Amino acid sequence: MDAATWIAVVSIFTAGLTIAIGSIGPALAEGRAASHALQAIAQQPDAANTITRTLFVSLAMIESTAIYCFVVAMILIFANPFANLAAEAASQAVGG
Amino acid sequence: MEISPDTWVLYEWRGLQLNATIVFTWAVMALLVVGSWAVTSRLSAEETVSRWQAALEVIVSTIRDQIAEVGADDPGRYLPFIGTLFLFIATANILSVVPGYQPPTGSLSTTAALAICVLIAIPLFSIGRSGIAGYLSGYIQPTPLMLPFNIVSEISRTIALAVRLYGNVMSGTVIVGILISVAPFFFPVVMQVLGLLTGLIQAYIFAILAMVYIGSASRSRRGSDGPSPNETGD
Numbered sequence: 538m539d540a541a542t543w544i545a546v547v548s549i550f551t552a553g554l555t556i557a558i559g560s561i562g563p564a565l566a567e568g569r570a571a572s573h574a575l576q577a578i579a580q581q582p583d584a585a586n587t588i589t590r591t592l593f594v595s596l597a598m599i600e601s602t603a604i605y606c607f608v609v610a611m612i613l614i615f616a617n618p619f620a621n622l623a624a625e626a627a628s629q630a631v632g633g
Numbered sequence: 634m635e636i637s638p639d640t641w642v643l644y645e646w647r648g649l650q651l652n653a654t655i656v657f658t659w660a661v662m663a664l665l666v667v668g669s670w671a672v673t674s675r676l677s678a679e680e681t682v683s684r685w686q687a688a689l690e691v692i693v694s695t696i697r698d699q700i701a702e703v704g705a706d707d708p709g710r711y712l713p714f715i716g717t718l719f720l721f722i723a724t725a726n727i728l729s730v731v732p733g734y735q736p737p738t739g740s741l742s743t744t745a746a747l748a749i750c751v752l753i754a755i756p757l758f759s760i761g762r763s764g765i766a767g768y769l770s771g772y773i774q775p776t777p778l779m780l781p782f783n784i785v786s787e788i789s790r791t792i793a794l795a796v797r798l799y800g801n802v803m804s805g806t807v808i809v810g811i812l813i814s815v816a817p818f819f820f821p822v823v824m825q826v827l828g829l830l831t832g833l834i835q836a837y838i839f840a841i842l843a844m845v846y847i848g849s850a851s852r853s854r855r856g857s858d859g860p861s862p863n864e865t866g867d
Contacts, residue, residue, distance in 0.1 A: 587702070590699075590702070590841075593834060593837070593838065594838055594841055594842070594845075597797065597834065597835070597838040600801075601793060601796070601797040601800070604796070604797055604800035604801060604804065605796060605800065607800055607804055608796060608799070608800045608803070611803070611804075611807065
């Protein structure tokens, strides 16, 4: 296989791996956060407003870890900086 | 598939490209400016107010309450900046129900610009409250050893703010694009609705986090009262 194919194969494989591993941690963490918030609301229904607001903010912060992985995966698939490099190298090799 | 409205060029004039991000950003700004001008030009303090004024009062007072709940002792001071951030992002995300519209917040340029606004606003508000010496001393607050970490956290949370909003909005667009090619009948609509919810929550979170950062920067200068638990963002 030439360089461009290798780059495509490695990029797609790594993108899948990035999402797979990168979503495990945030999934567990969001579950924990939601369950603790529900417990807190059940114990103190009066504080439900504050708890919900804090829950949303912390969920977004936890989720941003998964979003970073998603962005990296999208860059690998749709905007891979090395794909053009390999194409140029190949065309140079053909031309020269 | 395009993952950013940056690459969608609507108009080109002598090498000057007008891409969708700029066009839709200005559309959102024009909508907000014209809308609020039309409402506030006919304000009344009588017993009967127009329904638009009532809606605007609800929005503004809710934002003020939320700012006060985060812990700012003077919400009116932060209301213009935080309220503008929230209204702009929320409008930009909600307008995606309009066909042919791509949210400008789905481009890293827009969100980076918003995050840089927050990065600049933090020292401005802090200096306005406690002076330049008070602001700079905040960097060596626990010990001078913390100086590099404080600087790194300032930069990293700005990047986090930008990438969080960009990633959320962009993921909604990309997922709908993928679903249209896989299951075009009903599923994309469900994901669009989910995208609206995510967009609103992200607007709220962007504004609240900006407020938390600004509040923590000007609160830690006062010293003795301990830091609030949500003060240390990523």
